[in-house]
Amino acid sequence: MDAAVPLAGAHDTHHHGPPEANRSSRVDPQLLGMLLFIISEIMVFAAFFTAYFFIRIVGENEWPARGTELPVLVAGVNTAILLSSSLTLHWAQTSVKNGNRFGLKAGMFTTFLLGATFLLVQVNEYVHIGFSPADHAQGSVFYGLTGLHGAHVFIGLLLLGVVTVRSFRGHFSKEEHRGLEIPGIYWHFVDVMWIVVYTTIYII
Amino acid sequence: MATTETPAPSSTAAAPPALPQIVAHKVERPNTGWTSWVTTTDHKKIGIMYLVLTFVFFILGGVEALLIRLQLAQADNTLLSPQTYNELFTMHGTTMIFLFVVPIWAGFGNYFVPLMIGARDMAFPKLNAMSFWMLLMGGIVFYASIFFSPPECGWTCYSPLSSSNYLPTSGVDAWIFLIHLTGISSLIGAINFYATIANMRAPGLGWGRLPLFVWTILTYSILLILALPVIAAAVTLLLTDRHFGTHFYDPSSGGSPLLWQHLFWFFGHPEVYIMILPGFGVVSEVLPVFARKPIFGYKAIAAATVVIAFLGLLVWAHHMFATPSPTIVLVFFMMSSFLIAVPTGVKIFNWIATLWRGTIEYKTPLLFSVGFIGTFLIGGITGVFLAIFPVDWQLTDTYFVVAHLHYVLVGGSVFTIFAGLYYWFPKMTGRMMFEGLGKTSFWLMLVGFHTTFFVQHAIGLDGMPRRVYEYPDVGNLELYNQISTVGSFILATGIGVTVFNVYRSLKKGPIAGPDPWKGNTLEWYTQSPPPANNFDSVPRIRSVEPMKDIRRQVARQGEPAEPQVPIASASTAPEQGLQPSSGG
Ligand code: HEM
Ligand SMILES: [Cu+2]
Numbered sequence: 001m002d003a004a005v006p007l008a009g010a011h012d013t014h015h016h017g018p019p020e021a022n023r024s025s026r027v028d029p030q031l032l033g034m035l036l037f038i039i040s041e042i043m044v045f046a047a048f049f050t051a052y053f054f055i056r057i058v059g060e061n062e063w064p065a066r067g068t069e070l071p072v073l074v075a076g077v078n079t080a081i082l083l084s085s086s087l088t089l090h091w092a093q094t095s096v097k098n099g100n101r102f103g104l105k106a107g108m109f110t111t112f113l114l115g116a117t118f119l120l121v122q123v124n125e126y127v128h129i130g131f132s133p134a135d136h137a138q139g140s141v142f143y144g145l146t147g148l149h150g151a152h153v154f155i156g157l158l159l160l161g162v163v164t165v166r167s168f169r170g171h172f173s174k175e176e177h178r179g180l181e182i183p184g185i186y187w188h189f190v191d192v193m194w195i196v197v198y199t200t201i202y203i204i
Numbered sequence: 205m206a207t208t209e210t211p212a213p214s215s216t217a218a219a220p221p222a223l224p225q226i227v228a229h230k231v232e233r234p235n236t237g238w239t240s241w242v243t244t245t246d247h248k249k250i251g252i253m254y255l256v257l258t259f260v261f262f263i264l265g266g267v268e269a270l271l272i273r274l275q276l277a278q279a280d281n282t283l284l285s286p287q288t289y290n291e292l293f294t295m296h297g298t299t300m301i302f303l304f305v306v307p308i309w310a311g312f313g314n315y316f317v318p319l320m321i322g323a324r325d326m327a328f329p330k331l332n333a334m335s336f337w338m339l340l341m342g343g344i345v346f347y348a349s350i351f352f353s354p355p356e357c358g359w360t361c362y363s364p365l366s367s368s369n370y371l372p373t374s375g376v377d378a379w380i381f382l383i384h385l386t387g388i389s390s391l392i393g394a395i396n397f398y399a400t401i402a403n404m405r406a407p408g409l410g411w412g413r414l415p416l417f418v419w420t421i422l423t424y425s426i427l428l429i430l431a432l433p434v435i436a437a438a439v440t441l442l443l444t445d446r447h448f449g450t451h452f453y454d455p456s457s458g459g460s461p462l463l464w465q466h467l468f469w470f471f472g473h474p475e476v477y478i479m480i481l482p483g484f485g486v487v488s489e490v491l492p493v494f495a496r497k498p499i500f501g502y503k504a505i506a507a508a509t510v511v512i513a514f515l516g517l518l519v520w521a522h523h524m525f526a527t528p529s530p531t532i533v534l535v536f537f538m539m540s541s542f543l544i545a546v547p548t549g550v551k552i553f554n555w556i557a558t559l560w561r562g563t564i565e566y567k568t569p570l571l572f573s574v575g576f577i578g579t580f581l582i583g584g585i586t587g588v589f590l591a592i593f594p595v596d597w598q599l600t601d602t603y604f605v606v607a608h609l610h611y612v613l614v615g616g617s618v619f620t621i622f623a624g625l626y627y628w629f630p631k632m633t634g635r636m637m638f639e640g641l642g643k644t645s646f647w648l649m650l651v652g653f654h655t656t657f658f659v660q661h662a663i664g665l666d667g668m669p670r671r672v673y674e675y676p677d678v679g680n681l682e683l684y685n686q687i688s689t690v691g692s693f694i695l696a697t698g699i700g701v702t703v704f705n706v707y708r709s710l711k712k713g714p715i716a717g718p719d720p721w722k723g724n725t726l727e728w729y730t731q732s733p734p735p736a737n738n739f740d741s742v743p744r745i746r747s748v749e750p751m752k753d754i755r756r757q758v759a760r761q762g763e764p765a766e767p768q769v770p771i772a773s774a775s776t777a778p779e780q781g782l783q784p785s786s787g788g
Contacts (some may be wrong), residue, residue: 004385015618019739019740019742020739021323021324021404022322022323022404022405022406022742023404024402024403024404024405024406025311025402025403025404027402027403029327029328029399029400029403031400032399032402032403033327033328033395033396033399034400036394036395036399036429037395038272039429039430040391040395040429040430040432040433041433043429043430043433043434044433044434044436044437045429046433046434047433047434047437047438047467047470048437048441049438050463050466051441051452051463051467053462054459054462054463054466055452055459055460055463058460058462059458059459059460061458075527090609115279131448132449133444133448133450133453134448134449134450136451136457136458137450137451137452137454137457137458137459138458139450139451140444140445140450140451140459141452144441144444144450145450165231188443
């Protein structure tokens with residue numbers, strides 16, 4: 001490599017090793033990766049909604065299945081719980097940008113609690129709903145879509161758990177909060193997805 | 205490790221600019237031997253591992269194909285049991301698609317995308333390693349099923365055949381997990397490619413100067429991101445149907461087997477473009493180099509790639525013409541399938557125009573590329589036949605479809621994979637492959653391929669269904685099938701010659717130097733094989749063919765016309781010449 005030095009001319013003679021990496025996009029690779037991943041997640045949900053469409057619309061099956069009832073109200077309250085977790089998350093995110101550590105910690109902690117509550121209410125709903133995924137295709141779709149979403153809430157909670165612990169340990173600052181930003185995008189996505197699931201499964 | 209940068213020893217000579225320093229508490233010794241492979245996050249090593257692994261699967265899938273052809277060499281043959289036969293064609297199709305063609309493009313992409321865009325590595329090196337290992341896991345899970353009961357439902361695993369009523373054995377589950385694991389592998393890989401191409405291009409390398417192979421890998425990634433999640437969801441529903449009593453595909457309880465077909469083919473048709481588009485990219489790189497002429501219609505080819513991908517998402521039901529569907533649906537999918545032939549035709553004309561009046565060098569990569577154009581063209585034409593739904597009603601599920609899909613997949617994907625192998629082998633290993641063996645391999649493969657598959661059009665037109673283990677001795681069926689079997693062994697011999705060629709060239713091949721073909725793109729700017737960090741300096745890109753610019757610049761400075769010198773001067777001298785101020 002040293003042979004290069006006399007030839008290098010305008011080249012920075014002190015710079016050893018590979019050249020500076022060039023950034024050809026203003027978007028962070030991590031952010032871009034998360035957005036692409038979310039697109040793939042939307043496609044997973046789209047496939048499950050196709051199953052819903054085939055069973056409810058194409059197959060002309062009754063919805064919900066004869067003799068069953070969906071707890072629209074409880075699920076509605078649960079929807080409010082999940083949506084407010086997006087607000088508290090937003091609070092945590094703006095707090096860290098303003099250097100407000102209390103807001104960060106309190107925001108993350110409430111977000112985590114709200115998410116966990118949502119999941120518990122959903123499990124409770126499964127226990128009391130009175131039909132199983134094996135009873136009929138409508139049951140399969142119900143558990144399929146809400147279960148798929150629940151699994152996403154669970155993964156989101158794992159991510160938020162890490163972020164919460166980190167914020168209590170003093171991580172993140174005004175300048176450096178990507179570790180909060182990117183799981184946050186995922187969580188907002190999970191929330192928005194729930195609105196679609198709730199509307200299609202419970203309301204229409 | 206990127207984080208342990210020690211101050212440069214020679215930096216005391218002049219007043220050094222303050223460099224940020226990271227004190228290394230512990231420097232890990234570089235791994236050597238096999239541990240350097242299993243622990244690597246280097247895109248080139250991962251690329252090589254991809255290529256080797258997928259080629260192993262290619263050989264396995266090939267052996268399965270030969271067994272299939274042996275069974276069919278005689279009417280009413282009893283060589284294989286019907287069950288074994290079903291297992292073989294399922295293993296064959298699944299292996300070739302999920303373990304060979306799709307991931308081998310990830311292998312080429314891994315090795316060459318960072319080099320072609322002047323990057324040091326992929327955007328997420330650790331995830332990249334994970335992609336490879338997930339692929340290996342998928343392959344192991346699937347092939348482990350040969351020790352109990354391989355799946356028997358074909359690569360399409362249609363419901364209800366794949367339900368636990370008809371196939372209670374766990375082979376189908378092995379197939380499902382293969383889809384999950386290779387799917388995660390490809391999905392992570394696709395996100396990685398996209399982020400790499402978006403974020404890490406060399407200075408001046410705008411979208412309008414992106415090498416066409418990189419364009420196709422970008423499109424390949426987008427299609428993977430859109431299509432794979434759908435099949436992943438579909439097989440998850442299949443898994444719960446099989447094991448947890450759900451009824452997604454079960455018509456007796458309100459489910460729908462058509463749901464499977466829609467989900468499968470919404471993935472399945474984009475999948476065929478996932479398998480062919482990077483091949484288009486390879487050909488678009490090889491032709492201008494060996495015709496010694498710029499690619500004709502760079503923008504048209506790049507745009508056609510994207511248009512094909514978009515239309516490819518709208519044609520899936522042409523695989524389902526035989527299912528009960530309203531005529532308007534049939535017409536829609538027929539028209540959209542016709543439409544997709546247009547951008548494909550655009551590409552073919554552009555390639556021919558690239559060759560037109562070129563100074564053609566008949567090297568093996570060029571032969572495979574030209575062989576591809578002719579062969580793929582036939583497959584495209586039979587595709588348009590099949591897209592006419594009344595014709596398809598006659599031909600679906602016959603050997604005509606088998607002929608079509610092999611013309612596009614072997615004549616298309618496999619030939620371009622071989623073109624890529626012969627073209628890039630010198631870059632990856634520092635040695636050329638032997639031309640004589642390469643040409644022998646090409647001609648054997650071309651002749652063997654057409655002998656095997658051309659006659660299958662006739663077999664299909666005579667009405668022989670696909671996926672049957674025996675046939676009666678009526679008409680010319682036995683003769684046709686024998687021709688096909690003979691052809692398959694010629695084809696296999698041709699592939700064997702290339703395997704031998706790789707083996708010999710690794711040890712004895714002529715030394716290649718950095719740029720043996722006088723290439724156009726940036727991978728030829730660095731050593732062969734490239735050093736761990738790829739480039740010591742990255743030039744500013746000013747056109748679609750940066751290497752041509754560099755060679756011209758070097759020639760103008762009175763230096764040797766080719767940068768055949770070691771990397772240090774090869775990479776720094778031209779760069780100096782390329783500074784905007786020193787032009788002229
Ligand atoms: C001009 C573009 C194309 C058209 C219009 C077309 C049309 C069709 C149609 C209508 C079928 C269904 C036949 C049937 O099952 O009855 C088919 C099957 C198939 N095509 Fe194409 N095709 C085209 C290009 C390609 C390409 C580029 C590839 C792959 C690289 C491909 C791979 C396949 C495969 C693998 C099948 C068989 C699927 C199975 O196992 O059932 N096709 N094609
Ligand atoms: Cu298709």
